[in-house]
Amino acid sequence: MIPSDQQQSAPHEGLRERRRRRTRADLHATTLRLARDLGFARVTVDMICKEVGVSPRTFFNYFPSKEAALFALPGSLPPALADRFAGGQGQDTDAVLRDLGDVLADHLREGVPGPQELEDTLRIAEGVPSVLATFLAQCEAVERDLAGTIARRTGTPPDGEAAELLAGIAMATLRSGLKRWSQARDHRDGPAECVRDSFTALRALLGPAAVR
Amino acid sequence: MIPSDQQQSAPHEGLRERRRRRTRADLHATTLRLARDLGFARVTVDMICKEVGVSPRTFFNYFPSKEAALFALPGSLPPALADRFAGGQGQDTDAVLRDLGDVLADHLREGVPGPQELEDTLRIAEGVPSVLATFLAQCEAVERDLAGTIARRTGTPPDGEAAELLAGIAMATLRSGLKRWSQARDHRDGPAECVRDSFTALRALLGPAAVR
Structure with a gap:
């Protein structure tokens, strides 16, 4: 249920x-x-x-x-967050990206491995094919689930290109935010804040104001 | 030179x-x-x-x-294509994505493994950590190089978030096009045409016409 x-x-x-x-x-x-x-x-x-x-x-x-326990990255959106996003207002790209940034940031508050922990995990993964394969499969499953949730929100087919592209854009933005967080010296902002900032940067880039 | x-x-x-x-x-x-x-x-x-x-x-x-020879996916843009893109007209997001779609499609005409070949390669990769690690590292290097080329075009810092996000969006669109190509039954369109179509879909999604 x-x-x-x-x-x-x-x-x-x-x-x-x-x-x-x-x-x-x-x-x-x-x-x-x-x-x-x-x-x-x-x-x-x-x-x-x-x-x-x-x-x-x-x-x-x-x-x-x-293998999955070793990575333990946040997986697909839990049903409550997915429902909140799917039932949100506005089907245009900007509204969808705005709300995606919000739910993904909330999802990350559940806990992300720290930078040192992530580095240790990646070092182990390099030598163990099953870990790397599990990691890739996890990323793909998260992106596929996200495309399904986006399709629910926008009323487009779950395997349609619009939902797939938006999911890909969201995952790229998520990665960019997490990378900026892990590279920051002070770690004053948590991963959720960094991902939210990346979504803000994305929307500025894609909005009409993006013209230099 | x-x-x-x-x-x-x-x-x-x-x-x-x-x-x-x-x-x-x-x-x-x-x-x-x-x-x-x-x-x-x-x-x-x-x-x-x-x-x-x-x-x-x-x-x-x-x-x-x-390991790299086993994958043999198209790597980073060759200098001539990178220069053509970096010297192109228009620094706004839509012009950048339009021209990115063009050069990436041209780049793919150089040759992409066929679907059966790709499947065989992935099956081998699953059992060999060094192949999977090489594949991931290749994807990262291609995306990083692309961000640098985008930064040249837009006059933004090479490690800036705008170039990084645009590179991530371009890679997601490239993957979507290649996936659609590999899943098509007839393979009437080549990979370059499918990727070009995905960039057209992306720009429609991000343009003002995206509002339903």
Whole structure:
């Protein structure tokens, strides 16, 4: 069942959501630590579960594999955020990009690996084909889901080129924002703020004011 | 020395360019065939060179590694095309995207692997981390070079967000066009035409006419 916005913001849902987020973060941090200590090939799901104190069944509620747990980037928009975006006002490109920037920034507040953590993960990924393949597949799935949600908002076909292009533009903007965040010296702004800034820059670039 | 448009279109340059293109295609096709027959790990640069009848020195003029030869996707814009784009008229976003679509389509006429060839390459890549890593690094390098060329055209900083976002948008549009081409049943249009169509769709989406 898809939770509605109302259920999502009820007090006990807030608690459950926080607990979910913490378990997910624990599973990821433990996978990364074990991979650093033992080498990723020797890490097993059972090992991760024992350290965190959850059952394998619980593990697989969060991640489909140890590869996915190693990356733990924010995945597709959760149903409540996707619904909020799909039901938003305005089907023109600027309104769609404005609201996409908002929901993606909110989504990132759920937690993004820190720069050092991301660097460690990428170093491990370089030597393990399954991790790199999982990462690529994750990125593709997120972009495909996003195209479907954009199609719902704009009333266009889910496999249509308009939704696909907008999803591609959004992912490029997201990457640009995260890159700027990870390269910033002070990290005063969080990833969500940097991504929001990139969407603002994008809309300025595409709007009528873009003519120099 | 960067060859100018004039040199590029001189008769003997045309011949040299055609020969270069054929050698590159031979090196790639041979790498792919050997990888299919022997497994990628057992293929060596010497083996590829012996089959094609060139020296390793020549091989490394075309590809930095056997991994790169396996993919052989069109790389960064050659200097003549980059110069043509950078010197084009109009710095507004629409003019930049229009001309980007043109040069990228022209670039693709140089040759793109066929759908079956691409599928074989991806199947090999899934099992070999170095191939996947090379592919990702290639995509990043192409996008970074493109941002630099866009910055030259628009007179903005090469590491600025405007050039980076436009490069990201162009790469997303390129991917969308190539995907549509590889999924088309009849393959009546070539990859260059499909990419050009995607840029037309992009500009319609971003232009004032995008409001439904």
